[in-house]
Amino acid sequence: MATLQNKTVVVVGGSSGIGFGVALASLQSLASVVIIASSNASRVAKAVERLQSHKLPGEVRGEVLDAKDPAAIKDFAARIGVVDHIAWMSGDIGQSLLSGAAPTEEIYSSAFTVRFWGPFILAQSAKFHPGGSLILTSGTVDMKPSPGMSPAAGVVAGLEGLTKGLSVDLAPAGVRVNLVAPGAFWDHFSEERKEHFSRSVENSQLIKRIGAPSEIAEAYLFLMKCAYITGERINVNGGRTLV
Template identity: 45%
Template sequence: MSTLEGKIVLLIGGSSGIGFAVAKASLLSFASHVVIASSSPQKVKDAVTRLEETISQKSLPGRATGYVVDAHDSAAIRALVTKVGEIDHLVWTSGEPLKIGFPNIDLDTVRNAFDVRFWGALVAAQSAKFKPGGSVTMTVGTVVVKPRPTWTVAAGVSGAVDAVARGLAVDLAPIRVNVISPGIVKTELWDTIPPAQKEKIWSQAEATLLVKHLCEPEEIAEAYLFVMKCGFITGQRLEVDGGFKYV
């Protein structure tokens, strides 16, 4: 079975949720250096501490480093990837709360919905320096194939990321570029909505999803590790949604 032994993984959005789980799974897969980055200095510091605890508890060979970057700022992203230097794998999970509420929203106030998820990820993919066998993994969501009511803008952003990844797979080849499309994953992202509303959405999903449970961050991390490690997959969207589109 292949591992990430000796590999350098840069995770922008690695300070919480899915990105953090992928960072931890990469270390458990013997990556030599895991670099996480996001906009909150405290979250980056805490996440590095948690990763270092895992390294120490499991006597892992890798190390973890954190950087602060605001992914709205293209120059800051370019400076970060220059500072980190050559990498094997770039994973993009950075994203702010989605812009939902269509049609009752002022579209001029949500144009920036593309800044982090689309432009940030594209700038990072363009400017990163990859070692042979390297890869880029981007993140969308089930909205790309099955939009919920009021999610039109989010569908547009996800669709743009999904399409640009296929373009990148051609333009960056032989660097591989793939997209993960998670269903509901139990992460900090959900702390931004009122608890009662969250409970309602979660219990409804648990009852209806084909797999009858929500995704743990560790489960979705497996999908990211797969596309990093499998040298023959590129230009693909992997739907890891518990069967959401069938219910």
């Protein structure tokens, strides 16, 4: 089996959720350096501590990055230097849904800035070792939109086109670009909302439970390690689109 030995893995949005799961899985896969980044300094510091507490061999570093700021993304790219794999998980639609309130235009606009323009700008400015890769993160809402979620469906659908376009643009530099489309994972929801969504998942998926971060992380690890895949999308959603 391939490992990530001698590789530097960057996880943007690595302070919680799926991103934290990918950072941990990268260390378990023997990555030499794992850099996590997100906008909240104390969340980054706590996540670095949690990763270090596993006492795995790789070095863990934290970086503060507000992905709404294009200049900050370019500075970040310069600070991290030449890397092997970048996984982009940053996004904030999930946070707005925590409250149960309908997302506003402003929230969707900010989600588009972070989830679409963020990885695009980083793709333009990051430096990769040959054989490197960039992995974007979408969702299931483009394939199976819930009522009232059309802007989210548009944001997520746009990421698939962006992935294919970037895979063409970065191929001459030997860099692969792929997309993971996760299904339900609500680690950070209140118990009440978890219960509500767990019931809805039971009726809307073949695998009748929410995913674990480690299960979703497997897709990212595969895309880092398999040198023969680019421009593709992996759906990890418990069979959500088949019910």
